Amino acid sequence: MRIGITCYPTYGGSGAVATELGLELARRGHEVHFISYASPFRLRGYVERVTFHEVTQTEYPLFEQSSPYALALAVKQHEVAMRENLDLMHVHYAIPHAATAWLAKQMLLAEQRDLKIVTTLHGTDITLVGQDPSYFTLTKFSIERSDRVTAVSEFLRTETYRAFGCAGCDVIVIPNFISTAEYHPPSDGTCRSSLAPSDHKVLVHVSNFRPVKRLTDVVRIFHGVRREMPATLVLVGDGPDRDAAEQEVDRLKLRRDVRFLGKVDNVGDILRCSDLFLLPSQTESFGLAALEAMACAVPVVASAVGGLPEVVVDGETGFLTPSGDVAAMTARALAVLSDTALHTRLRAAASRRALVFAAERIVPRYEQLYEDVLG
Numbered sequence: 001m002r003i004g005i006t007c008y009p010t011y012g013g014s015g016a017v018a019t020e021l022g023l024e025l026a027r028r029g030h031e032v033h034f035i036s037y038a039s040p041f042r043l044r045g046y047v048e049r050v051t052f053h054e055v056t057q058t059e060y061p062l063f064e065q066s067s068p069y070a071l072a073l074a075v076k077q078h079e080v081a082m083r084e085n086l087d088l089m090h091v092h093y094a095i096p097h098a099a100t101a102w103l104a105k106q107m108l109l110a111e112q113r114d115l116k117i118v119t120t121l122h123g124t125d126i127t128l129v130g131q132d133p134s135y136f137t138l139t140k141f142s143i144e145r146s147d148r149v150t151a152v153s154e155f156l157r158t159e160t161y162r163a164f165g166c167a168g169c170d171v172i173v174i175p176n177f178i179s180t181a182e183y184h185p186p187s188d189g190t191c192r193s194s195l196a197p198s199d200h201k202v203l204v205h206v207s208n209f210r211p212v213k214r215l216t217d218v219v220r221i222f223h224g225v226r227r228e229m230p231a232t233l234v235l236v237g238d239g240p241d242r243d244a245a246e247q248e249v250d251r252l253k254l255r256r257d258v259r260f261l262g263k264v265d266n267v268g269d270i271l272r273c274s275d276l277f278l279l280p281s282q283t284e285s286f287g288l289a290a291l292e293a294m295a296c297a298v299p300v301v302a303s304a305v306g307g308l309p310e311v312v313v314d315g316e317t318g319f320l321t322p323s324g325d326v327a328a329m330t331a332r333a334l335a336v337l338s339d340t341a342l343h344t345r346l347r348a349a350a351s352r353r354a355l356v357f358a359a360e361r362i363v364p365r366y367e368q369l370y371e372d373v374l375g
Ligand code: GMT
Pocket: 008, 011, 012, 013, 014, 015, 017, 122, 123, 124, 125, 152, 176, 208, 212, 283, 284, 285, 286, 287, 288, 289
């Protein structure tokens, strides 16, 4: 098949999933065309059967407050679909990608050609941004006009129906997945010394540091742990809440034991050096970062919100507590880190559970969906 993929290229779950999917599809012999304003962050170097098409925008004084990226994207999707003879366009994150794909499709229909649209809903496109009155109607419309709609968890599927109604939509759940070649348990503990002193427990958090991730809770949980045992907190990623987190680190006098690594490519290597993953999000439709940690045999302490209970099995692969309950998360973190037998059990169960989401099990479900939609 010849597949167009549009996603956000920036550090974050939807772009990561879209890119890994494209790479897996290319490995399976499909031709994949990424269309976005920049090359997705997980797309590195030349890959056979993969092409990136950059959306370029012309500056014009009149556009000062309204750089019309969505229009330029629709034009590029149409152009690539024509030139590369695409069978379908798979868009990740509804806003504005499902709407621009619909526009591209209309332009093609005017030329007596069809382009099937598959939309994957990822999270805040449904739970937060999409419900804002300024986007609601278009989000609902473009979901309803997609030829197939998938959601990354049962939670997100239910939330889509609850918030948008979506008459006539059949939202299909296809969970996120991991590449086991990249995310796997450590074979030895040699990397630890580069991250933290050898007697330290290593706590880790990976995200785009947006308010929804509750990054200052991560720092506060770590503060509670650090009072009881030698420990290092490793923060991977960057984003709007970094300053607030840096300030909290200083306020709690934790500077010596907290490392901000910024946006790192080889997240698997960092996870494999870690003892516990923290994800105290306010909402999380799936929690890809938690799954990646589990695949590296790192137990997870997270909020019992959204789709996280579909990924993290409470008491088995980590612990889930109410969002915002820093005391409960700290207690759980301490319990895991101070009980070697419990930690070992959780680690083994986490890596086993992650295999349920291995790419080779999930990607064929997208291929099947594509075959269905192409009839
Ligand atoms: O919805 C978002 O916040 C954007 C997206 C991203 O690009 O980071 O994250 C969502 O999609 C991920 C991949 O499907 C999920 O693992 C995340 O749980 C989800 N984020 C939220 O729901 C907050």
